[in-house]
Amino acid sequence: MSDGDYCILILCMGAATYLPRMLPLVALSRRRLPLWFTEWLELIPVAILSALLAPNLLAAANPRLLQLGKPELIAAAPTLLFALKTRSLAGTVIVGMFCYWGLKLVL
Amino acid sequence: MNESCTSPVRSRFRDGLAAAWPICLGYFPIGLSLGVLAQKVGLAPWQMALMSLLVFAGSSQFIAVAMIGSGASLTAIVTTTFMVNLRHLLMSSALSVHFPGVSRRFLTLFAYGITDESFAVNMARFRQGGWNRQSALVLNQAANTTWFCSSVAGAYIGQFIPVGSLGIDYALTGMFICLLVFQLHGAVFVTTALIAAICSVAAYLWLPGNAYVIVASTLAATIGFFLKRAVRLRTLRS
Numbered sequence: 001m002s003d004g005d006y007c008i009l010i011l012c013m014g015a016a017t018y019l020p021r022m023l024p025l026v027a028l029s030r031r032r033l034p035l036w037f038t039e040w041l042e043l044i045p046v047a048i049l050s051a052l053l054a055p056n057l058l059a060a061a062n063p064r065l066l067q068l069g070k071p072e073l074i075a076a077a078p079t080l081l082f083a084l085k086t087r088s089l090a091g092t093v094i095v096g097m098f099c100y101w102g103l104k105l106v107l
Numbered sequence: 108m109n110e111s112c113t114s115p116v117r118s119r120f121r122d123g124l125a126a127a128w129p130i131c132l133g134y135f136p137i138g139l140s141l142g143v144l145a146q147k148v149g150l151a152p153w154q155m156a157l158m159s160l161l162v163f164a165g166s167s168q169f170i171a172v173a174m175i176g177s178g179a180s181l182t183a184i185v186t187t188t189f190m191v192n193l194r195h196l197l198m199s200s201a202l203s204v205h206f207p208g209v210s211r212r213f214l215t216l217f218a219y220g221i222t223d224e225s226f227a228v229n230m231a232r233f234r235q236g237g238w239n240r241q242s243a244l245v246l247n248q249a250a251n252t253t254w255f256c257s258s259v260a261g262a263y264i265g266q267f268i269p270v271g272s273l274g275i276d277y278a279l280t281g282m283f284i285c286l287l288v289f290q291l292h293g294a295v296f297v298t299t300a301l302i303a304a305i306c307s308v309a310a311y312l313w314l315p316g317n318a319y320v321i322v323a324s325t326l327a328a329t330i331g332f333f334l335k336r337a338v339r340l341r342t343l344r345s
Contacts, residue, residue: 001175006154009181013171014161016189022218024199026211038197039335043328045194045223046290047303051323052170052191053283054304055311064312072280079281083288089224090133092288093140096281101274 071107075099123245126232130224131253138254140278141168142261148176155262159255165222167191169279190321198226205233206240213240220247223286295338299331
């Protein structure tokens with residue numbers, strides 16, 4: 001990717017992240033989104049995070065195949081437990097990295 | 108003597124920093140790993156700096172770096188970024204009730220710093236009371252500064268860290284696992300997460316590129332939405 005292409009990419013990404021942050025705040029000081037839309041939107045983050053995670057834990061990348069027992073999946077169990085127990089973002093990241101690193105050394 | 112005149116401003120500034128401290132602590136290792144990953148896929152420190160400054164979105168930046176590494180198209184990266192950050196529409200809407208009659212200039216500046224973490228902390232503080240928009244803005248900007256500095260630092264020191272060391276390739280997965288846990292507000296959310304996981308793996312196996320994220324998340328959120336309605340309807344009837 002050339003430097004010019006990269007700058008265009010970043011500008012587009014910047015707009016894609018800034019507009020959803022800015023438009024409702026500026027526009028909705030008194031108005032409200034329709035209830036059905038708010039309720040649907042409420043479920044979007046959990047759906048996106050899960051959709052991003054699942055193939056990483058359950059499938060091989062090249063070629064794309066279902067694969068159970070990946071170190072990513074095994075390390076996810078203690079990581080998930082730690083996250084559920086402590087709800088600490090930094091702690092979870094460190095525990096996850098540590099478990100994965102250890103598993104890779106053992107396997 | 109000066110202390111008494113500047114104290115409101117100074118205390119608002121200090122309150123913002125104090126509340127931002129846990130976020131900054133959390134951002135530091137993540138920003139650092141982002142910079143390291145960016146360096147591994149061949150991004151220069153200035154490229155990392157530009158991205159952290161103009162995009163400032165943790166998950167999106169990780170995904171974008173991975174997608175740049177795998178040679179994804181501009182459209183695919185920008186669409187994914189937009190989808191991943193759609194959640195900020197809701198956060199921005201929810202925050203708007205705490206800024207009645209505030210100038211457009213302040214809001215456009217404040218919006219730049221809305222992240223999952225700053226949103227969560229600011230909303231909690233506003234609900235507790237005694238919180239003000241200046242402290243909230245300081246909190247946003249402190250988190251942003253930490254993110255910027257740590258990701259650029261990661262891009263510089265990345266070359267000294269061998270691939271896969273200390274499980275750094277798992278930082279993204281670890282962060283997503285924890286952010287997912289933060290999102291589990293009840294049975295409907297857990298069900299939606301499970302549906303999204305199944306749809307996503309199926310779509311990943313059968314659809315090309317990164318379409319699986321968009322397809323699975325919109326499908327799961329829609330199913331979850333109707334499930335929530337159905338549950339509510341049944342409770343109303345009984």
